[in-house]
Amino acid sequence: MIQSRDNYILTDSKDNIDWDFITKSLHSTYWAEDRPEELIRKSFENSVVLSLFRNKQQVGFARIVSDFSCFAWLCDVFVSPEHRGPGLGKLLMNAVSEHESTQVRMTILATKDAHGLYEKYGFTRREMMFLKKEYSTLL
Numbered sequence: 001m002i003q004s005r006d007n008y009i010l011t012d013s014k015d016n017i018d019w020d021f022i023t024k025s026l027h028s029t030y031w032a033e034d035r036p037e038e039l040i041r042k043s044f045e046n047s048v049v050l051s052l053f054r055n056k057q058q059v060g061f062a063r064i065v066s067d068f069s070c071f072a073w074l075c076d077v078f079v080s081p082e083h084r085g086p087g088l089g090k091l092l093m094n095a096v097s098e099h100e101s102t103q104v105r106m107t108i109l110a111t112k113d114a115h116g117l118y119e120k121y122g123f124t125r126r127e128m129m130f131l132k133k134e135y136s137t138l139l
Helices: 019-027 039-043 087-097 114-121
Strands: 002-005 009-011 048-054 057-066 071-079 105-111
Touching: 002 087, 009 087, 019 039, 019 057, 019 071, 048 087, 057 087, 071 087, 087 114
Parallel strands: 071 105
Antiparallel strands: 002 009, 009 048, 048 057, 057 071
């Protein structure tokens, strides 16, 4: 899958992923600031990754964990601050919504922000969620 708009290219190919950009970007977020680089790489290698590029420089991404039938989890959605504003979040979410990995019975997302954006793509708020976090057992 490849989409383009203006000088931006969006792809689900992992060939040109900028690991440095992804790691630094995730470390700047509230949800992954303490995620070890090895865990970032392993999680992205085992997921669908939509990467957003401008002039061959990565400026955004979204990660999807999916069984391609019943369940998908949208996570690690990020657009570089200097590229926010011209609708790149919408471009990314359009691609997420159309991607075969999200053509499932249920797609979930957990986030503290951008609720308005996600609601435009059919996400609704739910109150029931549990979280177990144990990085030490995964390394």
